Amino acid sequence: xxxxxxxxxxxxxxxxxxxxxxxxxxxxxxxxxxxxxxxxxxxxxxxxxxxxxxxxxxxxxxxxxxxxxxxxxxxxxxxxxxxxxxxxxxxxxxxxxxxxxxxxxxxxxxxxxxxxxxxxxxxxxxxxxxxxxxxxxxxxxxxxxxxxxxxxxxxxxxxxxxxxxxxxxxxxxxxxxxxxxxxxxxxxxxxxxxxxxxxxxxxxxxxxxxxxxxxxxxxxxxxxxxxxx
Amino acid sequence: xxxxxxxxxxxxxxxxxxxxxxxxxxxxxxxxxxxxxxxxxxxxxxxxxxxxxxxxxxxxxxxxxxxxxxxxxxxxxxxxxxxxxxxxxxxxxxxxxxxxxxxxxxxxxxxxxxxxxxxxxxxxxxxxxxxxxxxxxxxxxxxxxxxxxxxxxxxxxxxxxxxxxxxxxxxxxxxxxxxxxxxxxxxxxxxxxxxxxxxxxxxxxxxxxxxxxxxxxxxxxxxxxxxxx
Amino acid sequence: xxxxxxxxxxxxxxxxxxxxxxxxxxxxxxxxxxxxxxxxxxxxxxxxxxxxxxxxxxxxxxxxxxxxxxxxxxxxxxxxxxxxxxxxxxxxxxxxxxxxxxxxxxxxxxxxxxxxxxxxxxxxxxxxxxxxxxxxxxxxxxxxxxxxxxxxxxxxxxxxxxxxxxxxxxxxxxxxxxxxxxxxxxxxxxxxxxxxxxxxxxxxxxxxxxxxxxxxxxxxxxxxxxxxx
Amino acid sequence: xxxxxxxxxxxxxxxxxxxxxxxxxxxxxxxxxxxxxxxxxxxxxxxxxxxxxxxxxxxxxxxxxxxxxxxxxxxxxxxxxxxxxxxxxxxxxxxxxxxxxxxxxxxxxxxxxxxxxxxxxxxxxxxxxxxxxxxxxxxxxxxxxxxxxxxxxxxxxxxxxxxxxxxxxxxxxxxxxxxxxxxxxxxxxxxxxxxxxxxxxxxxxxxxxxxxxxxxxxxxxxxxxxxxx
DNA sequence: GATGAATGAGGGTTCATTCAT
DNA sequence: TATGAATGAACCCTCATTCAT
Numbered sequence: 013x014x015x016x017x018x019x020x021x022x023x024x025x026x027x028x029x030x031x032x033x034x035x036x037x038x039x040x041x042x043x044x045x046x047x048x049x050x051x052x053x054x055x056x057x058x059x060x061x062x063x064x065x066x067x068x069x070x071x072x073x074x075x076x077x078x079x080x081x082x083x084x085x086x087x088x089x090x091x092x093x094x095x096x097x098x099x100x101x102x103x104x105x106x107x108x109x110x111x112x113x114x115x116x117x118x119x120x121x122x123x124x125x126x127x128x129x130x131x132x133x134x135x136x137x138x139x140x141x142x143x144x145x146x147x148x149x150x151x152x153x154x155x156x157x158x159x160x161x162x163x164x165x166x167x168x169x170x171x172x173x174x175x176x177x178x179x180x181x182x183x184x185x186x187x188x189x190x191x192x193x194x195x196x197x198x199x200x201x202x203x204x205x206x207x208x209x210x211x212x213x214x215x216x217x218x219x220x221x222x223x224x225x226x227x228x229x230x231x232x233x234x235x236x237x238x239x240x241x
Numbered sequence: 242x243x244x245x246x247x248x249x250x251x252x253x254x255x256x257x258x259x260x261x262x263x264x265x266x267x268x269x270x271x272x273x274x275x276x277x278x279x280x281x282x283x284x285x286x287x288x289x290x291x292x293x294x295x296x297x298x299x300x301x302x303x304x305x306x307x308x309x310x311x312x313x314x315x316x317x318x319x320x321x322x323x324x325x326x327x328x329x330x331x332x333x334x335x336x337x338x339x340x341x342x343x344x345x346x347x348x349x350x351x352x353x354x355x356x357x358x359x360x361x362x363x364x365x366x367x368x369x370x371x372x373x374x375x376x377x378x379x380x381x382x383x384x385x386x387x388x389x390x391x392x393x394x395x396x397x398x399x400x401x402x403x404x405x406x407x408x409x410x411x412x413x414x415x416x417x418x419x420x421x422x423x424x425x426x427x428x429x430x431x432x433x434x435x436x437x438x439x440x441x442x443x444x445x446x447x448x449x450x451x452x453x454x455x456x457x458x459x460x461x462x463x464x465x466x467x468x469x470x
Numbered sequence: 471x472x473x474x475x476x477x478x479x480x481x482x483x484x485x486x487x488x489x490x491x492x493x494x495x496x497x498x499x500x501x502x503x504x505x506x507x508x509x510x511x512x513x514x515x516x517x518x519x520x521x522x523x524x525x526x527x528x529x530x531x532x533x534x535x536x537x538x539x540x541x542x543x544x545x546x547x548x549x550x551x552x553x554x555x556x557x558x559x560x561x562x563x564x565x566x567x568x569x570x571x572x573x574x575x576x577x578x579x580x581x582x583x584x585x586x587x588x589x590x591x592x593x594x595x596x597x598x599x600x601x602x603x604x605x606x607x608x609x610x611x612x613x614x615x616x617x618x619x620x621x622x623x624x625x626x627x628x629x630x631x632x633x634x635x636x637x638x639x640x641x642x643x644x645x646x647x648x649x650x651x652x653x654x655x656x657x658x659x660x661x662x663x664x665x666x667x668x669x670x671x672x673x674x675x676x677x678x679x680x681x682x683x684x685x686x687x688x689x690x691x692x693x694x695x696x697x698x699x
Numbered sequence: 700x701x702x703x704x705x706x707x708x709x710x711x712x713x714x715x716x717x718x719x720x721x722x723x724x725x726x727x728x729x730x731x732x733x734x735x736x737x738x739x740x741x742x743x744x745x746x747x748x749x750x751x752x753x754x755x756x757x758x759x760x761x762x763x764x765x766x767x768x769x770x771x772x773x774x775x776x777x778x779x780x781x782x783x784x785x786x787x788x789x790x791x792x793x794x795x796x797x798x799x800x801x802x803x804x805x806x807x808x809x810x811x812x813x814x815x816x817x818x819x820x821x822x823x824x825x826x827x828x829x830x831x832x833x834x835x836x837x838x839x840x841x842x843x844x845x846x847x848x849x850x851x852x853x854x855x856x857x858x859x860x861x862x863x864x865x866x867x868x869x870x871x872x873x874x875x876x877x878x879x880x881x882x883x884x885x886x887x888x889x890x891x892x893x894x895x896x897x898x899x900x901x902x903x904x905x906x907x908x909x910x911x912x913x914x915x916x917x918x919x920x921x922x923x924x925x926x927x928x
Numbered sequence: 929g930a931t932g933a934a935t936g937a938g939g940g941t942t943c944a945t946t947c948a949t
Numbered sequence: 950t951a952t953g954a955a956t957g958a959a960c961c962c963t964c965a966t967t968c969a970t
Binding site (some may be wrong): 524525526527529609610611612613614615620621623624625627628648649651652654657658660661662664665666668669671672673676677679684687688690691692694 | 766840843901
């Protein structure tokens with residue numbers, strides 16, 4: 013055997029040294045002693061989101077999170093029991109508001125056309141253009157190592173969303189035909205949105221994806237009036 | 242703030258103890274001196290795929306890979322420069338054959354109906370039901386930390402596939418109408434397939450997804466004959 | 471050598487979780503401003519004794535001492551420079567009264583029989599059945615890491631006690647024969663008392679020792695009338 | 700309140716800087732690959748005994764143990780799962796041989812005089828003048844934080860020794876009178892030996908104790924022929 | 929080639945101590 | 950005085966990588 017030898021492919025990850033240190037936090041901002049704790053907690057969560065998003069759970073050093081939050085390493089432990097809890101509460105708290113948003117649509121009674129327009133807009137404004145996009149990406153990339161978190165996400169986020177979607181579609185079907193497949197596989201509705209998050213996370217610098225446009229195209233395809241059903 | 246303090250949410254990851262040790266490799270199998278090296282290399286790659294898939298890049302210990310491959314820790318370094326190189330070559334080599342498959346379809350000239358049927362079947366048999374599915378998942382979960390690997394994946398895998406898809410669709414349009422959106426956003430074609438991999442990776446135990454059925458439904462939706470285009 | 475490796479003997483210390491949190495102190499009790507400080511100081515010392523006795527010097531967390539004393543962590547530092555000083559003053563102050571007791575016996579003039587009876591009773595009531603027993607145990611277990619404290623203990627406690635003992639024995643010898651060995655090695659008199667503290671500290675749950683009975687038996691042995699001296 | 704204030708008593712422990720670094724191990728010594736592991740294990744145990752004896756369990760840093768053993772920090776973990784296991788196996792292995800010694804005396808049939816002479820000699824040569832003395836001291840000083848180890852020590856060391864002692868005393872009583880108290884409280888026999896270990900551990904520099912002489916005096920006192928029993 | 933003992937940098941976590949309120 | 954949030958040094962343990970056998 014010759015060329016099976018070791019020193020082959022060129023290193024791919026950036027060298028350790030390149031690991032850009034988290035920039036020291038910018039503005040201290042005045043605050044009452046009362047709200048200080050909650051604010052600080054929020055600061056840590058945001059710093060953690062930055063770091064987890066950039067390096068993944070395992071590679072993230074709590075010291076970097078702290079530095080980015082502008083605090084000392086030990087301070088993180090005043091707010092979160094450990095790294096895992098930090099990660100977990102980050103995901104839970106960033107996604108919980110989503111549920112509220114879902115509830116709001118429960119009473120809606122719209123034709124699919126209008127409905128889909130609203131959904132796309134909702135996704136883009138509330139998720140894709142916010143940090144929640146990063147949380148969803150974290151869920152996707154780290155979920156397998158956090159089975160309980162995956163279960164939470166499935167039970168508390170995805171299931172309600174899919175239920176709501178099914179409800180909306182059923183009510184929408186009063187205004188016109190709605191493909192059965194979408195009711196059976198709500199994943200088909202959400203798929204391009206998820207793919208957009210993944211794609212732009214990995215390939216944006218090579219070929220950015222116009223999310224809004226793609227989602228619009230997708231909706232049009234799914235719901236286009238058909239000759240025969 | 243009172244006690245926003247630490248000991249809050251319940252631990253989520255499985256306890257350390259749960260980390261099932263990699264089972265010692267099974268059959269040695271006889272082989273000529275010539276092929277021995279290549280075989281061993283392959284064994285390591287498969288073991289690495291198992292471990293990387295189960296724990297992610299960072300959490301995977303080379304010792305576990307070695308144990309699973311039935312060799313000593315040091316031996317891995319005779320075949321791969323380091324952990325990163327192992328990961329990288331794993332992804333590269335498992336995905337390269339895909340390219341060949343793509344080439345094969347370049348000359349095909351089929352109506353969309355037939356075409357899509359073939360594509361679904363190809364995906365399920367060649368990816369979803371093979372270990373390549375795991376490589377794609379690894380690409381998704383670890384890609385951001387391996388920018389060069391992402392770039393490779395984009396350039397050597399995704400772009401060719403999308404080019405081929407566009408070619409197929411254009412040729413298919415000779416047999417009947419093909420939605421423009423799919424040519425502009427081939428991601429829309431692939432999205433459910435990717436989502437299937439992600440979904441079953443995270444939520445299979447709660448709600449398994451019938452991949453073939455969903456993909457079929459998706460194709461039907463995309464390509465259903467329409468009243469107006 | 472095959473696998474002399476690590477994972478061998480079963481873990482022995484109680485799990486972290488078992489570390490029973492110090493119960494918040496019970497009754498505040500009214501007091502003049504004058505005595506308030508002294509009281510609080512005393513409270514801290516007693517809490518410290520509890521914690522040091524239960525876990526040893528190193529393992530004791532000042533936060534637990536504070537909690538047990540019903541005060542905040544920082545408050546401890548208003549009364550004691552640091553953890554070491556707290557430990558040191560605890561030992562010094564708990565043992566100093568012993569000296570007074572010794573002095574009191576200096577003028578006594580008793581036969582050995584009566585004398586030993588008194589000594590046993592003194593030890594049991596003033597030490598063994600009080601928290602001073604714990605201080606002595608602390609002295610034994612932590613003394614080597616606090617050489618100055620050991621020196622204090624030797625000079626201010628043991629030496630005076632041994633001197634007093636020698637005096638008592640000499641005066642007792644006027645009433646009847648007293649073994650010379652006890653004058654040369656007063657440790658022989660004290661040994662069973664010390665052993666009682668150690669034994670019941672370590673093995674009480676397996677085989678409790680009846681201190682008073684053992685000490686009585688010991689005295690009888692030491693001082694039994696002999697055929698020939 | 701005035702003088703209850705904090706900065707009072709002079710610091711007592713040596714400053715951190717004074718913590719004499721463990722001297723790099725002396726002689727490498729040649730050895731076959733076969734015995735290398737066992738030897739190294741032994742080296743680590745001895746280094747650990749040094750450090751644990753000097754600083755106690757909690758204050759001992761595994762890095763110092765390693766340095767003293769002339770190895771790297773991580774190497775310790777090849778031989779012992781963790782610090783606790785190291786401590787535990789150290790105690791167990793150093794004390795187990797004691798049991799063998801006990802067995803040997805089981806068949807002895809001697810008069811108390813001769814017997815006690817042998818016991819004193821045995822203690823001094825096999826324990827007091829060896830490192831086992833340090834292990835016993837460790838047992839005394841750390842036992843409360845290692846309940847299982849205390850239980851082991853009671854069950855596997857003390858109980859057998861006391862049983863053997865009782866047996867010896869009973870057989871000795873055929874040759875002459877033996878105080879019943881010693882059979883009921885074998886602790887009385889061992890007490891001065893234990894006290895010797897403790898005393899010289901704490902106060903040797905102030906007033907060294909002549910162990911052999913004290914033990915001899917003790918035996919004489921215990922077993923002196925009496926007028927009446 | 930193959931092994932696995934050895935290395936030591938790295939990072940999670942704890943806790944004595946400080947200090948602004 | 951009293952508080953408890955904040956700090957950061959310290960230390961246990963892991964694991965990628967090396968290298969003598």
